[in-house]
Amino acid sequence: MTSNMKTENLNSAAADEDTLISVSFGLASSPGTYALLVGAGVSKGAGLPSAWDVLVDLTGRVADLKGETPDDPVRWYEETFETVTTYESVLERLAPTTYERQALLRTYFEPNPEEDGSAEPTEAHRAIARLVSEGAVRVIVTLNFDRLIERALREAGIEPLVIASEADIAGMPPLHTAPCCVVHLHGDYLNPPSMLNTVEELSEYGDDRRQLLERILTDYGLIAAGWSAVYDRALREAIKQSYPGRYTLTWIEPGTPGEEATQLRLSKNGVLVQTDADRGFGRLADAVQSMRSRHARHPLTLATAVETAKRELAGGKVSISLHDTIAAEFRRLYELEDIRNPSGSSDSALSDIVARIDEAAEVVDGLIATLAYWGDEVTDRWWIDELPRFAQAGEGSGSTLLLERRLIAGSAMFYTAGVAAVAAQRYGLLRQLFTLTRESQFTGRREPLASCLAIDHFTVNIPEGGRRPYSVVAPILDEAFPVPAEKREQWWQLFEVLRNAALLMDDTLFQRDYLDYAHTRKALGNAEQSRTGAIRLGNSVNKAAAEQRISEAQKSLKEQLREITRLVFPTPVHLRAAMSGERNSYLIPVAEQLAAELAVDGQRHPLIRTGFADEAERLECAVLAVSIKFGELGRETARGRIHSGAGFGVIASKVWLDSVF
Structure with a gap:
């Protein structure tokens, strides 16, 4: 990948993160005003076949019964029986009774114990359940025949109102009275006659289904994920006609959207978030939970970043999305004018510069704390080499403090990583931190970051007083590790002791003097043994x-x-x-x-x-x-x-x- 492509990807990741934070703020501040539109892409990670895959397989089974092996089973079915291919007609030939039809469809949509728990709810399904638990979302429109959303909701202790057929719509209570409503717009496998999949079936909805959809589109904002918009003409037209645009249409899609999806989104001034459903809904749920727990009036990106990083690291495998997130945040920080171009003069007061850098570095610090604690040697490489960049002073004349203002961010990063490593007893990582160096602009020699990032000059004129870096880093550690203050103090002091001990051990004079000390220690041990023997x-x-x-x-x-x-x-x-x-x-x-x-x-x-x-x-x-x-x-x-x-x-x-x- 070229450097330009990497830059574009990082910029895109940062923009997507900003969009998700804005959407999550809307979900948290106006609970229940958004509905989710869930397409096949959300269930893809569960290993389920698409609706079309099921229909192809069913018609293929009919062909097998006839001794045929057509290349296009659906077309063969229509030509052979001179009828439109529907689930109901195909199932009647394979499974004449209702019980047999449902049993057949269960093989597609329910887990098989012999297949290592396939068809389990995905991270996206569970993130949706978390959004419902927080009260942020109450209406979920799914285009899928499976019931993985319902399973995830029940795992979270939520019993949803499920609407899957015309009869369900006719008997449903007012939508706003349901704590959680899952609408199977295309039907579900437990009710085969309700299942819509062919182009003809999706070109126009029945009156009850259409009216319910229009009510949802009129009354709620819309967050769509996993939907290509290619075949659902009736749904596209309903959104064009009924979605008023009071709320931003948000479209979560990992790849490049097709023409139908792009035109529909642009016609409603919607926004695109280029990520998958697992990550997109996961980010939203993390942000809403962190804002709710703190009664936030604005997005708390630090809390969101920490919660998301913990969740992604808990997956037990390297998370590409987390790597991209921290890379984008480092780039965002480095492009801050105060960091990118640290000259020796400024129109701003030092206290204002310090405050801007502290605020801009907060998310990076939180991610470093989380990765240093829960990460490994692979994830360490995502951030540790960035620290020396933030220990270099600017060049030119003027105030020494202003020339060294990159160190404001570097110091917080260093202490955050070090204390987190102590907390996790990752002492190998701690020693690696203490071996990091920078080139001195005065002597040209290498000097340890463990010394130069311990500067305290930037305390000058800081509101509320307090010593750096402790006053800045302690709240970030509290966000990452909600433990009693006494525990955090113990970690911090141990880090300080080990930092100074490492600096001392690396001193050549210590290495000389320690030889004498060790010799005397040995002589003392021998004398004590002699006394014991005597x-x-x-x-x-x-x-x-x-x-x-x-x-x-x-x-x-x-x-x-x-x-x-x-x-x-x-x-x-x-x-x-x-x-x-x-x-x-x-x-x-x-x-x-x-x-x-x-x-x-x-x-x-x-x-x-x-x-x-x-x-x-x-x-x-x-x-x-x-x-x-x-x-x-x-x-x-x-x-x-x-x-x-x-x-x-x-x-x-x-x-x-x-x-x-």
């Missing part, structure tokens, strides 16, 4: 000597760890420091807990088994250094917040480090 043998002299070596090793370890701590560069963090056992000494509880787990589990720890680090002791050392360094910052912060209590100065035992930098 105690077992009752040798007090050897015990005393071992204890002396232990004391010296512990002192050396403390000094060596202090030297390593000096290598930790304190980038902005959202971490909590707490007072330790030593007076006025502060450490990072999350880091201390992780170090203890590494000491116990060793090489069996998940961080080691998944490739985040190659050696448990090495990672433990880095984590302890991070704890000490940021603990020192916590102590300074706490001492600066001394408050009076009972006449004495009181130092807080716990303090967040957000305001240190």
